[in-house]
Amino acid sequence: MSNHPIATVAAAPVAAHEPPYYAVVFTSLRTEGDNGYGETAERMGELVKEIPGFLGEDYARTPGGLGISVAYFRDEAAIEEWRNHLEHRAAKRHGRDHWFERYSIHISKVEHSHGFERAHQ
Template structure:
């Protein structure tokens, strides 16, 4: 699986419903692409936004990059919407959930975890 991390800072004049509508349209379009898995969007405390897009293969992610409407929005983003951005493309090697994890804590791990909880409970309330 391939993951694109898109870190962007939207210019103040574009922090409006127009920008939100463009983002919604891009989500609709991306989610209809073959190989699209998911998209997550987060606001970062430093004023940036982080979008995380997952595609099954590198080729399918490339098809999204080459999509004409996406390219037009990318052009608009570079020209007007974004103050700055960074894109990072990653190949996901492993993913698991709490239920599917094979993590098996040792006795030492359990004791260390108990020590963390004991330290928190002993700390004075702030």
Template sequence: MHETRKMPCYAVIFRSTQTDTQQGYAEMAARMQELAQQQPGFLGLESVRSPEGKGITVSYWQDLPSIRNWKENSEHQTAQRLGKQKWYRDFTIEIAKIESVSHFPQD
């Protein structure tokens, strides 16, 4: 069974490379996922990371105001600041509008 989301929706694509300093990262990442799930307009999240520290997290949102509200969340801003100071060597954030989705195999 595949997730179904009302279309169109938006994806925030967060690509990153971690530093060697990861103290506190796992706890903060878990908290951010928990907090994001509580935000109005949140639709889902997927995340992968390679053994070399390259990662991609895609969060799905109902609309652009929901994304903006998440970005401005005070606890999320603290995590963003710590990410820049300690946990990420680099990162890129892209926002994409999703018009349609197809799955294989079909349900």
């Protein structure tokens, strides 16, 4: 999954999709400093969009360093393709060595999805 630096622009949640699909939740606590993280996160964000079945990603980071990324995929094959992507694998190894104090990954099947958007006049 990709991780993005703290966003400085307005963001919107990923739109609801027709279930079933999958959510990959990556929760992390970063080490101090950027150490090349931002550039790699941007690159991973570009690469994951090339994975057939990638539906989008929601991301947030607290001032204390806790990051939560939820990437949505149409099926388990798309998740597996991203997990095994060579450049992504290298970034994950580097992340364990340099960027993360700890992280957890949870994969869930989404069986219900809906959204809301306020009409602006």
